[in-house]
Structure formats: C-alpha cells, structure tokens
Amino acid sequence: MTLAIATPDTSLDLWLAQQTEKSLLRFLTCGSVDDGKSTLIGRLLYDSQLILDDQLASLKKESHNRTVGDEGIDFSLLVDGLAAEREQGITIDVAYRFFSTDKRKFIVADTPGHEQYTRNMATGASNADLALLLVDARKGLLTQTRRHSFILSLVGVKHVVLVVNKIDLVEYSQEVFDRTEADYRVFAQNLGFQTFAAVPVSALRGDNILTSSERMSWFKGSPLVPYLESIEVARDKADLPLRFPVQWVNRPNLDFRGFSGTLASGEVKVGDEVLVAASRKPAKIARIVTMDGDLTRAAAGQAITLVLDREVDISRGDVLAHPQAVPEFSNQFQAKLIWMNESPAFQGRSYLLKIGAQTVPATITDIKFRTNVNTLEQAAANKLDLNEVGTVTFATDRAIAFDSYAQNALTGGFILIDRLSNATLGAGTIEFGLRRAQNLTYQNFDVNKQVRAGMKGQEPQIVWFTGLSGSGKSTIANLLEKRLTAEGRHCYILDGDNVRHGLNKDLGFTEAARVENIRRVAEVARLMADAGLIVLVSFISPFEKERRLAREIAGDIRFTEVYVDTSLKVAESRDPKGLYAKARRGEIKNFTGIDSPFEAPLTPEVVLHGGEYEPPALADQLYDWLKI
Amino acid sequence: MTNRLTHLQTLEAESIEIFREVAASFERPVMMYSIGKDSSVLLHLARKAFFPSKIPFPLLHVDTTFKFKEMIAFRDQTAEDYGFDLISHTNADGVRDGINPFDHGSSRYTDIMKTAALRQALSAGRYDAAIGGARRDEEKSRAKERVFSHRNAAHAWDPKNQRPELWRTFNTRLNPGESMRVFPISNWTELDVWTYIYAENIPIVPLYFAKSRPVVDRSGTLVMVDDERLPLGPGEQPRLEMVRFRTLGCYPLTGAIRSTAADLPSIIMEMQASRTSEREGRLIDSDSAASMEKKKQEGYF
Numbered sequence: 001m002t003l004a005i006a007t008p009d010t011s012l013d014l015w016l017a018q019q020t021e022k023s024l025l026r027f028l029t030c031g032s033v034d035d036g037k038s039t040l041i042g043r044l045l046y047d048s049q050l051i052l053d054d055q056l057a058s059l060k061k062e063s064h065n066r067t068v069g070d071e072g073i074d075f076s077l078l079v080d081g082l083a084a085e086r087e088q089g090i091t092i093d094v095a096y097r098f099f100s101t102d103k104r105k106f107i108v109a110d111t112p113g114h115e116q117y118t119r120n121m122a123t124g125a126s127n128a129d130l131a132l133l134l135v136d137a138r139k140g141l142l143t144q145t146r147r148h149s150f151i152l153s154l155v156g157v158k159h160v161v162l163v164v165n166k167i168d169l170v171e172y173s174q175e176v177f178d179r180t181e182a183d184y185r186v187f188a189q190n191l192g193f194q195t196f197a198a199v200p201v202s203a204l205r206g207d208n209i210l211t212s213s214e215r216m217s218w219f220k221g222s223p224l225v226p227y228l229e230s231i232e233v234a235r236d237k238a239d240l241p242l243r244f245p246v247q248w249v250n251r252p253n254l255d256f257r258g259f260s261g262t263l264a265s266g267e268v269k270v271g272d273e274v275l276v277a278a279s280r281k282p283a284k285i286a287r288i289v290t291m292d293g294d295l296t297r298a299a300a301g302q303a304i305t306l307v308l309d310r311e312v313d314i315s316r317g318d319v320l321a322h323p324q325a326v327p328e329f330s331n332q333f334q335a336k337l338i339w340m341n342e343s344p345a346f347q348g349r350s351y352l353l354k355i356g357a358q359t360v361p362a363t364i365t366d367i368k369f370r371t372n373v374n375t376l377e378q379a380a381a382n383k384l385d386l387n388e389v390g391t392v393t394f395a396t397d398r399a400i401a402f403d404s405y406a407q408n409a410l411t412g413g414f415i416l417i418d419r420l421s422n423a424t425l426g427a428g429t430i431e432f433g434l435r436r437a438q439n440l441t442y443q444n445f446d447v448n449k450q451v452r453a454g455m456k457g458q459e460p461q462i463v464w465f466t467g468l469s470g471s472g473k474s475t476i477a478n479l480l481e482k483r484l485t486a487e488g489r490h491c492y493i494l495d496g497d498n499v500r501h502g503l504n505k506d507l508g509f510t511e512a513a514r515v516e517n518i519r520r521v522a523e524v525a526r527l528m529a530d531a532g533l534i535v536l537v538s539f540i541s542p543f544e545k546e547r548r549l550a551r552e553i554a555g556d557i558r559f560t561e562v563y564v565d566t567s568l569k570v571a572e573s574r575d576p577k578g579l580y581a582k583a584r585r586g587e588i589k590n591f592t593g594i595d596s597p598f599e600a601p602l603t604p605e606v607v608l609h610g611g612e613y614e615p616p617a618l619a620d621q622l623y624d625w626l627k628i
Numbered sequence: 629m630t631n632r633l634t635h636l637q638t639l640e641a642e643s644i645e646i647f648r649e650v651a652a653s654f655e656r657p658v659m660m661y662s663i664g665k666d667s668s669v670l671l672h673l674a675r676k677a678f679f680p681s682k683i684p685f686p687l688l689h690v691d692t693t694f695k696f697k698e699m700i701a702f703r704d705q706t707a708e709d710y711g712f713d714l715i716s717h718t719n720a721d722g723v724r725d726g727i728n729p730f731d732h733g734s735s736r737y738t739d740i741m742k743t744a745a746l747r748q749a750l751s752a753g754r755y756d757a758a759i760g761g762a763r764r765d766e767e768k769s770r771a772k773e774r775v776f777s778h779r780n781a782a783h784a785w786d787p788k789n790q791r792p793e794l795w796r797t798f799n800t801r802l803n804p805g806e807s808m809r810v811f812p813i814s815n816w817t818e819l820d821v822w823t824y825i826y827a828e829n830i831p832i833v834p835l836y837f838a839k840s841r842p843v844v845d846r847s848g849t850l851v852m853v854d855d856e857r858l859p860l861g862p863g864e865q866p867r868l869e870m871v872r873f874r875t876l877g878c879y880p881l882t883g884a885i886r887s888t889a890a891d892l893p894s895i896i897m898e899m900q901a902s903r904t905s906e907r908e909g910r911l912i913d914s915d916s917a918a919s920m921e922k923k924k925q926e927g928y929f
Contacts, residue, residue: 012893019823024635093790095771096764098817105635107815119792126794248648252681260677262645262796291679301633303644303677316652340792354797357652413795422801424791 018102025228028109028124030152031134032144036165040134040203041097041110042075044225047210048099075203094124103229118373118387119340122151122427126413129233130159132224137170137200141183147373153191154336154389154429156409159233160193163224167216168202174218195231199224237300241325242266242274243403243411245356246318250305258289258305259314264356264410266322268306269297276312277319277327277401283308317358319401319411327411331399332365332434335414337384337392341425345384345392345416348450350457351425353396355414361397362416363454368392384426393434395451405429419457452532456490458628460529462554465538466547466601467564468593469579470571472610472618476564477536479619484534484628492528494521495538509590515546522550529557534628542598562622563601566610568593636824639816640673645796646775646812647677647759651684653800654757654808658750661687661714663699664876665832666761666813669821672830673812674759675710686713688749688758692741693718694729694878696854702833717749729880730859738881747783750807757800757808765817775814781805822899826892835873836895838887842866849883874899 029037097108109124125131131152135145152160162184170176181198188196199208200219207213208223222230243264250258268274272285287307288295298304306320314320321327339345345364353362370381370390384390405412412430417423453460463480465473474495481491499521500507507513518541525535541547551559571593572580583591590596606625608618633641650657659674661667674683689703707714719727722740729737750758764771774790776798791799802808813821825832843850844864851858853866858880860866871884872895889898 012897016823016826016893016896019819020634020636020827022635023632024638093772093787096815097771098765098815100817100819105817105820123792123794127796247645248652248678250678250681256680258680260648262641289680291676301638301641303641303648305679352801354799356797357649410795413797415792415794415797415799417799417801422799422803424793424799427792427794 022100022103022105024105024107025130025231025233026107026109026128027130027132027228028111028121028128028157029132029134030111030121030124030148031163031165032136032139032142035134035136036203037110037134039075040132040163040165040201041108043203043206043209044106044108045097045099046075047206047225048101094120101225101229106228118147118151119338119427121148122155122338122340125152125155125157126409126427128157130161130228130231131157132161132163134163134165135180135184137164137167137173137176137180140176140180141187143374145184146187146375149188149191150371150373150376150389151338153193154338156405156429158192158194159231160188160196161224161227162196162198164198164200165203167200168205168207172200172207172213172215174216177219195233197221197227199227237265238267240265240300240408241327242268242272242320242322243327243408244268244274244306244320245358245411246314246316246320247357249315256307257311258287258307259318259320260303260305261357262303263298263300265300265408267297267299270295273323274308274320275323275326276314277321277329278399279313279318280326281312282323283310283312285309317356319356319358321401327401327403328433329399329401330433331396332393333402333430334368334391334393334432334434335405335428335430336371337364337390337416337426337428339384339386339388339390339426341418341423342386343425344386345390345426346450346454347382347392348448348454350419350454352417352419353394353400353414353428354417355400355402356411358400359417360400361419361455362394363396363451364392365395365451366393391431392428394428397455402430402433404432406431449530449532452530456532458489458532458534459558460532460534461558461560461628462525462529462535462537462550463560463562463622463626464525464541464547464550465536465562465564466541466604467566467610468568468571468598469540469591470574470576471564471566472608472615473538473540473564475615476562476608476619476622477538479616480622481536483619483623489534489628490532491534491536493536493538494525494528496540499524514543515549518546518550519553522553525550526553526555526557529554540592540598542592542596544599544602547601560606560626561601561604562606562608563604564608564610564618565600570611636820636827639813639820640676640824642796642815643673643812644677646798646810647674649776649798649800650757650759650810651678653798656753656755657685657757657759657810658688658715658753658755659683659685659759660746660761661689661703662761662876663689663695663703663833664761665825665836666763666821668830668832669813669816669824670759670761671706671710671712672828683710683712685759686715686753688753688755689714689716690742690745690749691716691718692737692745692878693723694741694857694880696833696835696852696876696879696882698835699833699876702831706831715749715753717745717752719745719748728857729878734881737878741878750783755807756802757810759810759812761813762811763816763818763821764814773811773814775811776800777809777811778802779807779809783807785809818899819896822892822896826896833876835876838870838872838890838894840868841871841884843869843871843884850885852879852882852884854879 031037095110099106109128111121111124164177164180177200200216201208207215210225212223245261245264246259247261250260268285270285270288273282275282285306286309288298289305319327347364347367350361350363353360367381368391369378370388371378373389381390403411414428415424416426418425465477467473477493481493484491504517504520507517525537528535582588583594592598606622719741727737727740762770774793778791842853844866850871870888872887873884889895
C-alpha cells in the first residue's frame with residue numbers, strides 16, 4: 001500500500017488532483033465482544049500512518065498493563081472514545097473513523113458487540129457499503145456472529161468480509177480458518193450477500209492486513225486492505241428509477257421557485273417530464289440549479305435545486321419521479337421493524353414515521369411475527385422489545401411515497417419517533433405496500449379499540465365519579481378534563497345535565513328508572529371508550545349494585561371508581577342548585593341524602609375528601625393517581 | 629459525464645443535505661461562525677445549500693475579546709462580501725470582571741468567555757438548532773457524536789442517551805427548551821477540508837499562511853504578540869519569525885508553528901508530512917484524556 005502522502009517524485013499538483021479523485025468506501029466492523037474490532041481499526045489507522053506523534057506518545061503511556069503487539073501499543077485505545085467505555089473496556093456506541101490510501105478514502109463505523117447495543121450496529125450498518133464481520137479464531141461462530149449477520153442482511157448490506165482474527169493464537173492454523181469459513185458459508189447462504197470473502201488475520205500483530213503474511217503462506221486470498229481498496233460495491237444508484245425527495249422549497253424572491261433536495265437515485269435531465277408522486281401532477285424540468293452554475297443533468301447523490309416549467313403545488317416531502325417509474329403511494333405497508341427503545345412496540349400504538357423528508361403519524365396495525373435474531377425462527381408476538389426484530393404492518397394518517405427497501409434504501413427505510421418524548425424508537429425497512437391509494441377497499445386492517453387508541457396516543461378508560469349532589473364531582477371532573485385536554489388527551493364528560501335532557505329524558509326517578517339510567521350511561525361510556533376516549537362520568541349513582549353494573553358493562557376497559565366523599569352537611573351548605581332546600585321543603589321526592597339513601601362505595605379505587613380540600617387539589621390528587 | 633462522485637463531491641452533497649434539513653425543520657437555527665478554516669468551509673457549503681436564496685439564518689460569533697485582530701477583520705469583510713446576518717456575542721459579565729487568560733488561567737477563561745458566553749448567546753437567541761463545524765476525526769469523543777446531536781434544556785450532551793441515526797433520516801424533533809447541535813462536516817477529515825478549500829478556492833484567514841510575525845517562545849509554544857495585552861516576562865522580547873497557525877482561536881492560547889508554507893499546496897504538503905495532531909495547539913484539550921467529553925457534557929461546542 002502506498003500512503004496518502006506526496007513523495008518527491010510525484011508533483012504536488014498531480015498529488016492534489018489525486019486527492020480530489022479518490023472514491024469513498026463506507027464499511028462497518030462488527031462481531032462479538034473481545035473479537036478485536038477496536039484493535040483492528042487501530043491497526044488500520046496505525047498502518048496507514050494516521051497515528052500522529054503526540055497521539056502515539058500518549059498511547060504508549062496508556063498501553064501500560066494491557067495486551068500489546070510488537071509495537072508496544074494497545075491499538076484499541078485509539079478508538080475506544082467515551083470515558084465510560086474506557087472504564088468498562090468495551091465499545092458501547094458507534095464510533096466513526098477515517099483513513100485513506102492513495103486509491104480510496106474509508107469511513108469506518110466501529111459498532112458494538114454487546115446484545116443491548118444491537119441498535120447501534122443497525123445504525124452503523126444503515127450507511128455502510130460493506131461489513132467486516134470479526135470472529136475470534138479460537139471461538140468460531142458465536143450467537144452474536146449470527147445475530148450481526150442477520151442485521152446486516154436486514155439493513156441491506158450486500159458485501160461481507162469474514163475476518164478471522166487472533167489467528168496467531170491458534171498457531172496460524174489453516175484448519176481452523178477453513179472450518180470457520182465453511183461454517184459461515186453454510187449459515188449465510190440465505191442472507192442475500194452479493195460478495196463474500198474470508199481473511200485470516202492478527203490485528204494485534206498485523207498479519208494479512210496490508211500485505212500477505214509470511215506466517216500464513218497457505219492463504220492464497222487477498223490481504224484485508226488491498227481487498228477493501230479494490231472491491232466494487234457501488235450499486236449504481238444512478239441506474240435505479242429517478243427519486244427526488246423535495247427537502248426544501250427555495251424561494252429567494254417572487255421570480256424564482258425551486259425545489260432543493262438530494263437525488264436519492266436515478267438521473268434527471270433538463271427537459272425531462274416528471275410527476276409529483278402524491279398528486280400525479282406532471283411538469284418538465286426547466287433548470288437544474290447549483291451555485292457552480294446550471295447543470296444539464298444530475299445523478300444520484302447530487303444535491304441540486306430543480307426549477308419546473310410550470311406552477312405545480314409541491315412542498316417538502318413530495319417525491320418527484322419519471323412518469324414511467326413512479327414510487328408506490330399508499331397509506332398501508334408491511335415492513336421489518338428493529339426496535340431500539342426500552343419501552344416496547346405494541347400493536348395499535350401511534351408513532352411519527354419519518355421517511356425521506358416526509359413525516360406522518362403512523363400506527364402499527366399488526367405485528368405479524370417476531371424473528372429470533374439468533375436462530376432466524378419466526379414466532380407470534382404482540383409486542384417487540386428492545387433489540388427485537390419483527391414483521392409488522394403500518395397504517396399512516398395520509399398516503400406516502402415509498403419503494404421497497406430492497407429496491408431503494410433511501411426511499412424504503414424509515415425511523416419511528418415517539419410522539420411525546422421525540423426519541424427515536426425504531427427503524428424499519430419497507431417490504432411492500434398493502435394497498436394502492438387509488439384502490440379504496442381496505443385490506444388486512446382491523447380497526448379496533450387498540451388501533452383507535454393508538455391513533456389518539458392514550459389509554460381509553462372510564463373514570464366514574466360517585467358522591468352526593470353538591471359533593472364536587474362535576475367541578476373535579478371539569479378540572480381534570482381541562483388538564484388532560486391541555487396535554488393533548490381526548491376526553492368527554494357524561495353527567496346528569498347532558499344525559500338526562502336527551503338520551504334519558506324518558507326516565508323518571510323510580511328505582512327501575514334509576515337502574516336503566518345508569519345502564520344507559522354505562523353503555524354510552526363503554527362505546528366512547530371503545531372509540532378511544534377517556535370518559536369522565538359524573539353521576540350521584542347512590543347504589544352499590546348500579547355501580548357494580550357499570551363496572552361490568554365496562555368489561556376489559558379500565559374502570560376507576562372515584563368516591564367524592566363530602567359530608568351531607570357540607571354538600572347541603574353548598575347547595576349550588578337549591579335542590580337540598582327544595583327537598584327539605586318536600587318539593588322533590590326521593591332526593592339522595594334526604595329521603596333516599598346514599599350507599600358509600602365499599603371498594604372504590606380512589607376516595608377524594610371533598611370537605612377537606614379544594615377541588616383543584618382534589619383534581620390534582622386524582623390526576624396523579626390515574627397516571628394517564 | 630461519469631455517474632460516480634468523488635469522495636469530496638459525496639461529502640459536499642451530504643453536508644448540503646444536512647444544511648437544508650436544518651432550514652426545513654427548525655424554527656430558529658443559527659450557525660456558529662468561528663472564523664477558522666472549518667467555518668470557511670461551512671459557510672461555503674451553506675451558500676451552496678441555499679443558492680440562489682441567501683443563508684436563511686444568522687451566523688453567530690462568540691467573541692472572547694482575545695481573538696486575533698486579523699480574524700475579526702476577516703469576519704467583517706466576509707460578512708460584507710456575502711451579505712449574511714452576523715451576530716457577535718461577548719460575555720458582558722466576563723468583560724466587567726476583566727476575565728483574561730493571564731490572570732484567571734486558560735481553563736476558567738475558556739469556561740467564562742467561551743462556554744458560558746455560548747450558552748448565553750444560544751439562550752438569548754432562543755435558537756433551537758446551532759450548526760457547528762466539528763469533525764469526527766478531531767478527537768475521540770467527537771467520533772461518536774451524531775450529526776444531529778440532541779441537547780437538553782441546559783445545553784448538555786448525554787453521550788449514553790444519543791438518538792440512533794440511520795441512513796440520512798435525521799430525527800429533528802425537540803421538546804420545549806431542548807435544542808439540537810448540528811455538525812454538517814462530521815465525516816470530513818482535516819485533509820478533506822484542506823483539499824476542498826484548495827479545489828473550491830475558498831477564502832481563509834491569512835494567519836494560516838506563513839508570514840513574518842512577532843512571537844515569544846514559551847517552553848516550546850510560540851505565542852504571537854497580537855496586541856499590548858500579552859504580558860511579557862522579564863527580559864522577554866517579541867521576535868519576528870516566519871510562522872503560521874494550524875488552528876485559530878484566542879491568540880494567547882494558540883500556538884504558532886515555524887513554517888514557510890505561504891500558499892495552499894505548501895500548507896497541505898506540510899500538513900501531510902507533519903506528525904502532530906491538529907488539536908495539540910489548543911491548550912484546553914491537554915488537561916485530561918476525557919476533558920473534551922466533560923466540556924461537551926457541560927455545553928462546550
């Protein structure tokens with residue numbers, strides 16, 4: 001390997017020209033803990049003479065008491081960046097490294113081996129053209145080797161190099177190497193890798209890194225770095241259909257309206273007819289604008305600004321394509337999903353989905369199965385935990401333009417974002433659309449309570465307030481509703497005022513009528529909860545039997561009985577509607593607390609002491625208890 | 629035309645995409661402008677990203693009052709040439725208390741005039757995204773930082789709780805009070821920066837080029853006497869030497885190197901042949917191995 005340093009016999013200009021002409025290869029390193037990934041990267045940096053004098057000096061100092069190679073250096077110290085990692089001696093996050101030879105510039109993603117950091121491996125793999133998969137020659141293929149291979153395949157890495165490291169510790173054994181390679185070939189045959197090579201190395205000692213090792217004359221393949229310099233990985237994105245996601249509308253003044261973005265794939269020329277994927281509105285390319293001057297054509301990877309020949313309504317997130325090869329446009333699709341958050345993915349949950357420049361609310365409509373990343377076996381699942389991979393269907397609030405991930409990673413890969421915390425929860429790769437938007441029948445999509453609740457981002461439930469007239473039920477329910485609504489929850493209050501005057505106006509106050517009154521209210525509450533709402537029911541409901549009935553009607557819906565325990569004396573002194581006075585005068589019959597009993601609840605979930613605290617404090621108590 | 633982009637073309641396009649994502653996703657972005665060579669590249673990329681529009685956000689310079697005079701002159705000339713909106717912020721409390729690197733030490737001075745000043749400026753501007761020129765090849769802890777790097781309401785970075793960043797699909801969403809630091813040239817190396825400056829003919833501060841300048845030699849570090857505020861030791865005399873700077877900052881804290889490289893090819897040549905990493909000239913990094921990571925958690929860029 002020649003280094004990226006000018007030598008006296010190359011002219012400076014020639015060398016500079018060479019620097020600007022290099023190609024770029026992105027690869028990631030993965031494998032189990034202690035397979036020596038960091039040591040390998042350190043070795044690559046060291047051998048390409050990118051370790052500078054001051055770094056080398058501090059490195060030698062730090063290498064004291066560690067496993068070192070012939071140079072007296074623990075190379076892994078070069079790349080184990082974060083303080084926590086130095087303490088624990090493991091790599092816990094993706095680190096990016098850079099080195100170059102005279103042929104190529106390399107960007108290396110160093111990814112962790114620990115299972116709990118599998119999400120970081122997927123992150124590193126998403127931008128990589130090639131993967132170095134490390135195994136320890138002494139241990140052979142491990143569970144993590146299999147898991148990482150599966151993730152590589154899932155994220156669409158097409159080129160894999162199996163690096164059989166620490167070969168020095170098995171006395172440079174050809175037999176060990178051959179067996180490891182053969183094992184891996186069997187395992188990987190269905191993972192869809194386009195190229196595969198295996199190299200026996202010692203990262204610590206530098207065997208088969210830059211040049212063929214004399215200690216392994218039996219190995220006839222290419223050493224690692226020359227292999228990386230020469231492998232052709234450019235899946236020519238320019239040959240794929242045109243996809244131009246509009247990222248930013250460029251409007252410096254009234255005379256210029258351009259659409260800025262990066263060509264995800266394909267090629268575009270001035271004069272081409274294009275369609276907006278969503279509206280199918282056609283237009284022709286009038287100009288391809290860059291600060292370096294207008295272009296006549298542009299290809300995948302270029303950041304450009306397109307000007308069209310006519311006014312078309314286009315905004316951020318729209319995708320431009322040639323009319324003969326448009327992307328799918330649908331609001332339902334099936335995808336593989338890698339879950340990256342401690343709190344699991346559930347069917348029916350609603351998230352924000354970002355694909356290219358499009359961001360839409362999306363709901364998991366079905367978790368079809370979970371794939372065991374170690375055995376590749378599929379099993380039924382109703383949730384996906386951290387680092388689990390599943391095949392799921394999604395429904396988005398509005399149709400989006402996409403391709404299958406296998407066809408186009410940039411228009412087929414998406415992330416899921418939590419609607420409250422805004423954390424990135426998972427990453428998905430689209431397999432196929434379930435329905436074209438012009439086809440109006442829904443398939444494979446059961447609208448149910450979970451789905452509706454997921455779209456509202458809340459757990460539907462019934463909060464049932466019971467207590468004397470004037471105890472403060474409605475006041476507290478109103479305060480709670482305000483607070484929940486302010487937080488974006490969807491609530492509704494059912495009380496005597498809005499039910500007795502309409503739905504139940506045919507009912508009187510006989511015992512049978514009171515039971516029917518409660519039955520109807522409970523049924524309406526159940527329907528509303530089924531529709532996804534948080535229902536606050538404020539009824540005196542004096543009899544234990546009626547309240548039990550309401551709870552039974554609610555079925556599996558969360559039901560919270562709240563007893564607003566305000567004494568008759570206090571309630572009567574408030575008498576907001578003058579009803580106690582009328583009852584005392586005998587103008588109202590069967591009035592609870594006066595001539596009709598109130599059966600205090602035996603097992604309410606919550607008791608609020610109405611005589612002791614003001615309604616806002618009680619509403620806060622209840623809010624804290626409910627944890628909605 | 630060949631369809632294959634060179635590595636510089638690829639890096640340029642990716643940086644432009646990041647700039648546009650910021651403009652499209654945030655309410656109040658700002659770009660940190662440190663006047664150094666990385667800032668010059670950043671500015672050039674920003675102009676390309678939005679052309680023919682002007683850069684749709686202001687540039688913020690944290691002026692510690694000890695920047696090289698030539699840096700300030702270059703800054704003002706550049707702002708005039710390109711017509712961007714320039715905000716210069718200085719920590720007024722620090723000025724009132726006369727904070728300087730000589731009496732208060734480099735670490736305290738940097739905390740107050742740089743880190744605290746930056747926090748003040750970001751809070752005052754209620755910026756939700758601050759674009760910076762940091763590169764992953766500069767320093768170990770930066771190698772793990774995201775392109776869109778989340779900061780909590782106290783501007784702090786939590787390295788263990790970073791958002792996964794896949795493809796070029798960046799999660800730009802924030803809760804109230806939170807902000808984002810965005811690094812469009814994360815994947816560039818120092819050599820990439822210099823070859824790009826060369827290829828694109830980007831103006832940089834003349835201090836990068838060798839010239840005869842007044843310096844004092846302090847245990848191997850050449851400090852330029854940029855004004856009369858630099859206290860001279862007994863018998864210490866500024867001498868004219870051919871020097872240049874590999875990195876620019878506050879003049880009392882930035883070491884010059886002896887050099888005759890007076891044009892870009894010579895600088896690149898010299899850089900490739902040299903065996904000392906770029907940040908060595910910055911005195912703040914040498915305190916402890918993890919000092920940069922600590923500073924970032926506290927809000928240093």
